[in-house]
Amino acid sequence: xxxxxxxxIIAAAGLTSVFLVLMLLMLSMKAVGVVLARLAPKKxxxxx
Amino acid sequence: xxxxxxxxxxxxxxxxxxxxxxxxxxxxxxxxxxLAIKKKYEPLLLLPIGFGVLVVNLPMTPLMGEHDGVRDLLxxxxxxxxxxxxxxxxxxxxxxxMTDFGPLIANPKSILLGAAAQFGVYVAFFGxxxxxxxxxxxxxxxxxxxxxGPTSIFVTAALAPHLLGxxxxxxxxxxxxxxxxxxxxxxxxxxxxxxxxRMKQLRPVSNLEKLLFPLVSAMIILLLVPQAAPLVSMFMLxxxxxxxxxxxxxxxxxxxxxxxxxxxxxxxxVGATMSAENFLQPRxxxxxxxxxxxxxxxxxxxxxxAKFMNLFLKAKINPLIGSAGVSAVPMAARVSQTVGLxxxxxxxxxMHAMGPNVGGVIGTLVAAGSFLMxxx
Numbered sequence: 001x002x003x004x005x006x007x008x009i010i011a012a013a014g015l016t017s018v019f020l021v022l023m024l025l026m027l028s029m030k031a032v033g034v035v036l037a038r039l040a041p042k043k044x045x046x047x048x
Numbered sequence: 049x050x051x052x053x054x055x056x057x058x059x060x061x062x063x064x065x066x067x068x069x070x071x072x073x074x075x076x077x078x079x080x081x082x083l084a085i086k087k088k089y090e091p092l093l094l095l096p097i098g099f100g101v102l103v104v105n106l107p108m109t110p111l112m113g114e115h116d117g118v119r120d121l122l123x124x125x126x127x128x129x130x131x132x133x134x135x136x137x138x139x140x141x142x143x144x145x146m147t148d149f150g151p152l153i154a155n156p157k158s159i160l161l162g163a164a165a166q167f168g169v170y171v172a173f174f175g176x177x178x179x180x181x182x183x184x185x186x187x188x189x190x191x192x193x194x195x196x197g198p199t200s201i202f203v204t205a206a207l208a209p210h211l212l213g214x215x216x217x218x219x220x221x222x223x224x225x226x227x228x229x230x231x232x233x234x235x236x237x238x239x240x241x242x243x244x245x246r247m248k249q250l251r252p253v254s255n256l257e258k259l260l261f262p263l264v265s266a267m268i269i270l271l272l273v274p275q276a277a278p279l280v281s282m283f284m285l286x287x288x289x290x291x292x293x294x295x296x297x298x299x300x301x302x303x304x305x306x307x308x309x310x311x312x313x314x315x316x317x318v319g320a321t322m323s324a325e326n327f328l329q330p331r332x333x334x335x336x337x338x339x340x341x342x343x344x345x346x347x348x349x350x351x352x353x354a355k356f357m358n359l360f361l362k363a364k365i366n367p368l369i370g371s372a373g374v375s376a377v378p379m380a381a382r383v384s385q386t387v388g389l390x391x392x393x394x395x396x397x398x399m400h401a402m403g404p405n406v407g408g409v410i411g412t413l414v415a416a417g418s419f420l421m422x423x424x
Contacts, residue, residue, distance in 0.1 A: 002177045002178070002180075003183065004177070006183065007173070007174065007177050007183060007186070009422070010173075010183065010187070010418075010419070010422045010423050011170045011173055011174065013418055013421075013422055014169075014170065014415055014418035014419060014422070015166070015167075015170055015415075017272065017273055017414050017415075017417075017418045018163050018166045018411050018414045018415050018418070019160075019163045020272065021268065021269055021272050021273060021410075021414045022159045022160060022162060022163040022407060022410065022411055022414070023160070023163075024268050024272075025156075025159055025264075025265050025268055025269075025410065026156040026157060026159045026160065027156075028264050028265070028268060029152070029153050029156035029159075029257075029261070030156050032257055032260055032264070033153070033156070033257065036254060036256060036257060
């Protein structure tokens with residue numbers, strides 16, 4: 001007898017985890033990119 | 049007395065214990081070897097798997113059994129390599145050292161396509177349940193849809209070790225058949241105009257960004273899905289070796305000698321699990337069918353999410369790169385490139401498709417970790 005309720009919870013938790021984790025990774029990549037981009041022009045200005 | 053001795057002599061020969069099942073398994077083993085050598089379908093894995101299938105189906109061979117408490121040769125490889133969860137993480141160490149996350153970092157939103165392409169995992173999971181598999185078995189079968197061989201083996205060894213043979217063979221077979229399975233689905237779900245979309249060139253990615261990626265992503269993934277740690281930590285360590293640029297020897301060892309050794313032992317061990325009595329069951333056929341379904345749905349979900357994202361994006365993405373969200377690196381990205389070139393011979397999608405491709409690897413690892421957390 002299949003426990004569809006448990007299976008649905010497992011699938012929902014799994015798919016949510018996948019999207020949540022990858023979305024956090026996306027945001028972290030963007031954040032690092034933005035921070036580094038902001039730091040980069042400062043260095044060039046200092047050089048000037 | 050002489051007759052008795054001959055009986056004993058004959059009973060010790062494998063040929064007197066031969067069954068039709070063994071012969072059928074030889075045919076399967078030889079087919080895998082043929083596909084590996086002649087068609088170049090995942091030869092690094094299918095060749096040792098095929099040979100493993102062949103030798104364990106020679107009756108009376110002391111390879112996968114246990115005598116006087118001592119394991120036979122292939123049983124030792126299987127026990128310490130797979131049951132102890134050693135070989136898949138070692139393979140991931142090598143894969144990490146080979147992976148360039150640059151295209152993903154340059155276009156972070158492409159990681160979402162890797163997430164969408166895990167949809168097939170859950171379709172196959174429910175399909176397997178409907179066909180009478182238990183929850184842990186269904187989780188192992190579902191992971192085939194992630195198109196990641198070592199991850200499939202890792203999850204199956206933990207959740208349903210008795211299904212290891214058919215699941216591993218299905219995963220690697222379909223990974224090698226990506227160029228055949230994916231293009232019709234990609235064409236079916238996209239218009240000619242969409243296939244011609246030209247994406248803007250990816251920005252250059254600094255070394256610092258590449259160096260930070262394995263550290264930050266390992267922390268994020270493992271804080272949320274700790275059960276994925278054996279694979280994720282090795283994957284990111286391998287990538288750290290590569291991007292740190294100070295341990296070239298380790299990076300080279302991980303992606304060459306170590307990866308090759310692990311591949312040999314993994315292949316022969318998986319093949320050795322495929323004895324006639326284990327493999328020749330209707331369930332094996334069901335697993336192959338479910339695996340194919342998982343692949344199809346994963347491909348479709350990646351393409352469809354790319355189309356959906358285009359509704360909101362100014363700089364459109366070519367939906368063909370969505371199919372690369374199934375892990376199979378770099379095969380799936382190459383398929384995006386090939387189908388894209390057919391629509392527009394000057395439009396090169398390979399680097400754009402590598403983003404979802406490596407994103408898909410991470411997505412499959414998270415899906416695997418969540419099965420290990422909840423489906424045991």
